[in-house]
Amino acid sequence: METMKQKKALVLMLTTVMLSSMLAACSGNKDNNGNASPSASPSAPASGSASASASPADEPVTISYWHIYTDGPMKDLTDQLLKDFHDQHPNITVEQLGVNFFDYWTKLSTAMAAGSGPDLALNDTSTVPSRAKTGAILSTDDFIQQDGVNLGDYFPVLVDLMKYEGKMYGMPNDTDVRVLYYNKKMFTDAGLDPNKPPANWDELEQYADKLTKWNDKKMLDVIGFSPALGNLHLWTLAWANGGGFWDDEGKPTFNKPENLEALQWEKKIQDKYGVKAMSAFNSQASALGFSPFIAGKAAMIVDVNNLYQEIKTRAPDLEFGVAPIPYTKTPASWSAGFDLELVNNKDDKRAAAAWELMKYLTSADVQVKIHEASGSLVSNMKAAQDPKFMEDPNWKMIVDQMQYSRFIEYIEAMPSWHGNLDPVEQAVLNSGKDPKEFLDGAQKNAENAVANFNKTK
Incomplete structure (x- = not known):
């Protein structure tokens, strides 16, 4: 009979194998139902970088967001967060899809390979280079610079892992230790x-x-x-x-x-x-x-x-x-962890809208709510180290260990x-x-x- 450790190791191994084998040739648009459309936007970025000024802020746009929250407190919170986001950005409609953990990675990699992936995807932080190298995901550098996002607010080990050839790809969402x-x-x-x-x-x-x-x-x-x-x-x-x-x-x-x-x-x-x-x-x-x-x-x-x-x-x-x-x-x-990534669907307008959702979900206020709902070690240090959490000596000890933590190396x-x-x-x-x-x-x-x-x- 398998030990609990063997089961966890199997999950880790399967997850990494599935993610690292992802086919990265993501092309073609999709309609609001997630189906592939025959042509790409003429303004599509060719360099794996998203344009930070793709469309007027009030122009209607529909984007898709895939994640692993299918039930429980995190599903309820995700529903509420997306409602709040729409109230703040009435021009952006978010179609979410939650898939259970064990099926999610296969569905995501298959969809991305077929050019019908979501605009914003929860993914595995440890394998970012495998997708950045092939252009499957977009760099967020222009967006980060335009909106003045301070990467110093996030655990350094997570930020470093999300860089490929000096560029940032996505934003860290949560981790563990x-x-x-x-x-x-x-x-x-x-x-x-x-x-x-x-x-x-x-x-x-x-x-x-x-x-x-x-x-x-x-x-x-x-x-x-x-x-x-x-x-x-x-x-x-x-x-x-x-x-x-x-x-x-x-x-x-x-x-x-x-x-x-x-x-x-x-x-x-x-x-x-x-x-x-x-x-x-x-x-x-x-x-x-x-x-x-x-x-x-x-x-x-x-x-x-x-x-x-x-x-x-x-x-x-x-x-x-x-x-x-x-x-x-x-x-x-x-540590292991999840990040949020802009899938390269060759549509600047949707990428810009997906960035707004990414920025919102990784903001300190929202990540405090995520920790309260799940107890997870969120990536935003302002949230993870909120004084009301750090009063707990056990939680403080857990957070403090991030200074010594490493991810398993990604070896191509x-x-x-x-x-x-x-x-x-x-x-x-x-x-x-x-x-x-x-x-x-x-x-x-x-x-x-x-x-x-x-x-x-």
């Missing part, structure tokens, strides 16, 4: 200071030993910490150990010593529990349908900030704290490299395979992928 959650009551019961979470790997291991509880059948009742639970992944620990998987020239470094040390440490922790006990624990955790941390079955876990919202809903009385991910050499976390020669790395980690942790042997194998596969890509250039 990984942190360490720890059960304060369990800390106290084990004789640990509930206000002093582990700061490094040695402390993390020591605390985990004290917090782990076995039952009379030699099975795990409470696990102190497992790198296989939550949303940690090998690359995070490698970064925290001064490692990495690609050098500045885009060459793979999968088997560098720091990465091997991280994988060996993971195996050391996992081996303490044994395959049989860990397998039984994973089966019980998967059956829960929610995090074992919430259920009181894991004393510490690394997971995304969304877990904080889930705790508030499912276990509001849980005594817990949030801390940085323990590290050996370098503070590190990792191997866009899904992290998806290929996960099976290596799982084989070592769950099947007792040799860390060096499997990292060497991953290194060889990456070298082959780069070599094959270079032959096509």
